[in-house]
Amino acid sequence: MTIWLNGALRDESSAFVSVFDHGLTVGDGVFETVKTVHGRPFALTRHLIRLATSARGLGLPEPDPEEVRRACAAVLEANPMPLGRLRITYTGGISPLGSDRGSTGPTLLVALGETLRRPDTTGVITVPWTRNERGALAGLKSTSYAENVIALARAQQQGASEALFANTAGALCEGTGSNVFVVLDGELHTPPVSSGCLAGITCALVVEWAGARETDLPMDALDRAEEVFLTSSLRDVQAVHAVDGRRLPGAPGPVTVKAMRIFEERSAADIDPLP
Numbered sequence: 539m540t541i542w543l544n545g546a547l548r549d550e551s552s553a554f555v556s557v558f559d560h561g562l563t564v565g566d567g568v569f570e571t572v573k574t575v576h577g578r579p580f581a582l583t584r585h586l587i588r589l590a591t592s593a594r595g596l597g598l599p600e601p602d603p604e605e606v607r608r609a610c611a612a613v614l615e616a617n618p619m620p621l622g623r624l625r626i627t628y629t630g631g632i633s634p635l636g637s638d639r640g641s642t643g644p645t646l647l648v649a650l651g652e653t654l655r656r657p658d659t660t661g662v663i664t665v666p667w668t669r670n671e672r673g674a675l676a677g678l679k680s681t682s683y684a685e686n687v688i689a690l691a692r693a694q695q696q697g698a699s700e701a702l703f704a705n706t707a708g709a710l711c712e713g714t715g716s717n718v719f720v721v722l723d724g725e726l727h728t729p730p731v732s733s734g735c736l737a738g739i740t741c742a743l744v745v746e747w748a749g750a751r752e753t754d755l756p757m758d759a760l761d762r763a764e765e766v767f768l769t770s771s772l773r774d775v776q777a778v779h780a781v782d783g784r785r786l787p788g789a790p791g792p793v794t795v796k797a798m799r800i801f802e803e804r805s806a807a808d809i810d811p812l813p
Contacts, residue, residue, distance in 0.1 A: 555645060559632055563635060565680065575620070590603070609646065620652075623651045626647075627648075628645070663692065664781070668711075669703045679736055716769060716773060760781050765792075
């Protein structure tokens with residue numbers, strides 16, 4: 539595998555980040571995961587805008603979007619594959635041991651891994667831990683991802699592929715790496731970014747293309763929902779057939795099927811839908 543690291547392509551055997559990199563020592567970094575189809579990244583402009591937003595939120599200098607585009611193009615050309623996970627990582631760079639940042643400048647890393655199409659349906663669980671909608675990292679795609687690792691491991695132990703969080707107010711928020719949609723009385727809803735969830739790229743497109751409403755939702759909306767589905771860059775639109783073991787018969791239901799179809803058609807027609 540060929541990787542872009544700080545301005546140049548490198549073989550994976552020589553692509554090393556310093557042990558003093560702030561992304562490693564304290565999780566001081568941001569990232570994006572981009573779906574690629576036959577070497578073409580989907581919604582890259584939106585991802586780069588969110589990367590810059592996350593960097594600003596951490597107090598990092600904004601990455602040069604043209605440099606990131608060049609890095610992505612070089613990695614994609616060097617590693618041809620039908621369906622890929624393009625990972626852009628941007629950290630505080632080499633720094634002292636501790637929370638203070640150093641002065642050498644950020645680290646930019648772009649790597650690509652092959653992936654498979656997700657199943658049409660999946661199971662999810664809810665977890666007792668909460669998202670802090672008022673925290674410093676709320677809405678930022680930070681590399682400080684350990685709570686997601688813990689929650690996802692619990693989901694997998696219970697035969698599910700995703701864990702859903704409430705926020706500190708008890709409202710439905712998001713998954714470890716996805717946004718969540720519910721159908722109530724035939725209408726499609728998803729939590730707003732004010733809930734503390736990430737402003738998902740796929741989520742925003744589904745809201746725009748399928749006419750979903752951004753609504754503050756209590757956690758028991760999952761118990762009342764006729765349909766539930768997840769969105770993310772690699773899931774696209776994925777139906778949920780069980781929540782905490784409660785089956786949702788007929789998944790994917792008609793609203794979910796419509797959202798799946800619309801997303802598939804619109805994303806195929808425009809590889810880089812602009813905001």
